[in-house]
Each structure stands twice: as C-alpha cells, then as structure tokens.
Amino acid sequence: MEKTRTLANLIQSARAFQESRVLLTALELDVFTTIGEGATAAEVALKLGTDPRATEMLLNALVAVGALFKRDAFFRCTVESKELGPARPGLLHMVHLWDTWATLTECVKSGRAVRARGPEGFSEARTRAFIAAMHARAQESAQATVRLSGIRDAKRMLDVGGGSGAFSIAFAKACPELQAEILDLGAVMPLAEDYIREAGLQSRVRVRPGDMRTAEFGEGFDLVLLSAVCHMFSEDENRSLIQRCARALVSGGHLVIREFILQEDRTGPAHAALFALNMLVGTEHGNTYTESQYRTWMQEAGFATVTRTDPEGDVLVGARH
DSSP states (O other): OOOOOOHHHHHHHHHTHHHHHHHHHHHHHTHHHHHTTOEEHHHHHHHHTOOHHHHHHHHHHHHHTTSEEEETTEEEEOTTGGGOSTTSTTHHHHHHHHHHHTTHHHHHHHSSOSSOOSGGGSOHHHHHHHHHHHHHHHHHHHHHHHHHHTOOOOSEEEEETOTTSHHHHHHHHHSTTOEEEEEEOTTTHHHHHHHHHHHTOTTTEEEEEOOTTTOOOOSOEEEEEEESOGGGSOHHHHHHHHHHHHHHEEEEEEEEEEOOEEOTTSOOSHHHHHHHHHHHHHSSSOOOEEHHHHHHHHHHTTEEEEEESSTTSSEEEEEEO
16 A cells, blocks of 8 residues: 655645755764763863854754753753763764755756765775774664575585674684674775674674675685675676675585665665665665565576565575575
8 A cells, every 4th residue: 555645744745855964064064072971062062173153053942942951041962862972873974965865856856966976986985984884783783684585504614795794703703703894995994894893703703805896705605695785786797796706605604795775666675775775875876676576686696595584674695506
C-alpha cells in the first residue's frame, strides 16, 4: 500500500532544514562544549570568536528546538545536548553531508555529483570525520553482520574497502583463528590501524593499500566482505567487483555483502531510497540496488547459492562453487 502524507506534513518536512541547520551550526561551532556548565551569550561569543548578537539568536533558537535551557540570560545544555561535543564520532560528517546535499537540484539536472566524488576527494579532516562516523555506526551493525552471516570458522578474510576495520575486528573476535586483511585507500590506513590497536588485534588484522575499483584482491581467502561498498559504484562496476571477490575465494568460500537493499520497485524502504540520493550527490555513479540485482551479479560470478539471511535485513551471503 502506498504511503501518502497530508499537505501540512509535506510543508513541515520542507521547512525541517531550518531546525537541522541550527543544530549543525551548533555542532560546527562546538557550542555545546563551549557552554559547559552554563554561560551567557556574550561569554559564548567571546570564547568562539563569533558575533554576540548572532550568537544570542542562535542560542535562543537552540532553546526553541529543545537543545538548550535558558533562565534569565543564562544558557545551559540539556542532558542530551551535553553528549554532542567533538568527542562524539560522526557529528562533523553530518555537517559535511549538508554541503553535498545542497547540490541535489544540480545533480538531478546533470545526472551526477557536481562536487567531490567519494572519500578519495575528501580533505584529511573530512576523511577523519567520515571514518569516525562509519566506525561509530558500525559498532552495532558489525556484530549483527557476524551473527547473520553464520560464519564462525573462517581462517582468512579480506575486508574490501574496510574503512576503520570495525567489521574485521568483529569477525576476528567471533572467529578465533581468523587472519584478516583490510584493503582501502592509503589515507584510510593509519586511521584503521589506530582502531585495530585499540582493539588489541594488531597480530590478526592488518591493512594494505589498494583501490577496490581496479585492484586484484589475491587468492586463498575463505571469507570476503563487502560492507557498505557496492552503493558507491555503478552496476557494471559492481559486476567487476563481485567477480574479483569470487576469484579471491577458495572453493566453498563465502562472500558477505552488507548493503542498503531496495524493494524491487525501488520506492522503499525509505532509508535505502534516500541513500540512493546520498550517492547521487556524493559519488560519480553510486546508487542503491535491489536483492534481485545482487543475486544476478553473484550468480554470474559463480556463487552456487545466495542467501538473504534475514528477509527484512541487509545481509546477503554467497557460497562459491
């Protein structure tokens, strides 16, 4: 059944950017940390080097959206907004997403991203923010992916475009004999190594540089993981990627794909349909895809079986001939 919304709801959604921008500006300026246990607008402006009048207007708006308290001229954080400091991973990534999503109209007209396309075009600061955001999100989803894959006895794993290494770390903890390799861009390597050291898995998880769009992955792996990778690429690029994954696997080895999986009519679930636009504004050819598309690509690459382990989930497991 198609979902519809009232005109009032649609107008409210169109205006929602205002509240979002207020919060993103507060994050970008680090307002919540600056307020600390409480401060006046003048004190906040002095610490931040911002205009006092404009700062007070921003703080008042933050009270209006429920992110601050105000008594007389004194502002305080809520319990929740105290958690929105720079130490919380991923917040600056949301600020950066604002910039790319602002180009959506131009992207729909041209059919492709009109700014930096993908992580390889990011600045060092944006790369760090992006990897921190992905690592924070992966903490829970990595455990779920391990569970849904059903794999507990893998010995050698390749994590293609593995970013922070969160998924390799989770599989290594679940598979005591596993040796994992993360293949990603050189700029990502030192960030991943930090997370691996933090997990105490330097002896079992290593990082090697490579461009997953063109690299041959080697051979002898019994597990290859593509987590949040395929949405960056076109259909043809994904065919090539999955074929190279198949060549890297031993007979009977498994390819695990974790992705945003669209319904066959491509209109839902909402998060997957919206993420397709995230790829439009942020990559050259990226998109989100349906289960049948993934099945076709995997079967063409020689996978004997393809299983969606949870009918509503985002994990596909293929077993190689």
